[in-house]
Amino acid sequence: MKLQPVMPALVAGIHAKTMRRVAGIAGKLFALAWMAGTSPAMTGGLFLSVSILSSPASAAEAFVTAQGADSLSIVDLSKMATVATLPIGGKPAGIAVSRDGARAFVTSPEGKFLTVIDAATRKIEKRIPVEGGPLGVAASPDGKRVYVADLYGRRLVEIDLATGAQRSVGVGAMASGVAVAPDARTIVVADRDDNALSLIDAASFSRLATVPVGKHPFGVAIDASSARAYSANVESDDVSVVDLSARKVIATLKCGSRPYTVALAKGRVFVANQHGDSVSVFDAETLAPLETLKVGEYPEGLAASADGARVYVANWFSNELWALDAQTLKVVGKAETGDGPRAFGAFIRDAN
């Protein structure tokens, strides 16, 4: 293929993932150019440079589950615009983008399956049936395993992506949010109707402890040092701060109405208040309240960019993704999404 010698010069310094994507685009362009009778090398080269500059895969993206639309909205965060929509089905709610950005995992609680997506090419790789009501989802830091909470089955399901093997560990009633500690040792599950968190040992896949928290914990987050977990407690309007080694609540943060999810960035704790139409912000060290930011209607999914500069919030009722500056605590952008964005989980795919 004539393209080969041109590629390294053009894509020098571009990440391998982007390169694969560009090669795919270039291949299609070559075919078009050949059919049109123009010089493949010239047309390919020209389009290639353009496609690198505008390559969606090189910008940070949000993978937003749009439950009402039964689809996944992919938002280019540099433009704050939805650039792709993938039909998912089964009322998608939970999302986890693997740490390396290679894959996205989407739960469909009513369809009872997990959709595995090649995040770079935005193609659906496969659907994996999961019994019950798969909702909360998180990937292991190495991207080899996915953990899915079964809302109705009092269990957390582990899926080995290489073999497809599934195993379960018992957790509490209405298991909702899932988070994996960055050190890969502990998995935290919000047992909503038990008002507790289950702590799971990742290696043995067994339940180590349950920690009573506020009323109806839904979203959970774990800090970068794997020391603390945070649960947003929908019915008690607060966040429980849990010391993972002591396995107990060390502080309770009063939030707005119906806190749903938690995200951490810039040494701060961000909480989406579903009925408050707001995001509460706390200092992670002193736990002092800093600010309450007005956002869209029914904020749900909340996640930070890898550098912590931005926090993104999906507003379920108003069908928007808002970008917040984690330092200045100002709203810096808004994007329209499909109907009913939930984005429940780690929905940010970082720039290469």
Added chain:
Amino acid sequence: MTFVLARRAFAVAALSLLSAGSLAGPAFAHGPSRQKVVEKIEIGAPAAKVWEIIGNFQDLNWHPAVAKTEGTGGNAVDAKRKLTLKNGGVIDETLTKYDADGKSLSYKIDAVDVKVLPVNNYAATISVKDDGGKSVVEWKGAFYRGFMNNDPPPELSDEAALKAVTDIYKSGLAALKTKAEGK
């Protein structure tokens, strides 16, 4: 701000809610897929006049389905009201937000039998905005269907919940228009 178009309920068979049996679960349990309804109506009366009607949380008697409103707490947040419907059903509600300047109030249902209204975790906002001397009223709600697990019976499905709430908003807004326009 972007608003969605009102979700229309699909054509479903007449609701046979009386045959639903005792499927109600714990008050806060619900399925995984929340629904939303937005209905709007233009009214040929000033927003202030319309707000005089809808802004009193203790009186929903302008709604054609409501026979009686009883409550405590006036228009203060956390005020309660009990609606007795003309068909005998009862709905207990709490005022969650009240913005007199913005002419908007929000409330939630504390307790309702799914045979009366096939929803769970229902919260709603009704507001009125000036539109050049006329006004536009918007009523919007978020809720889960009546059946809290997967695979609901048809009378407690998402479609049944959407239809029930949409019908309440449409009939209520039509009656509000008639009343406010003094016809």
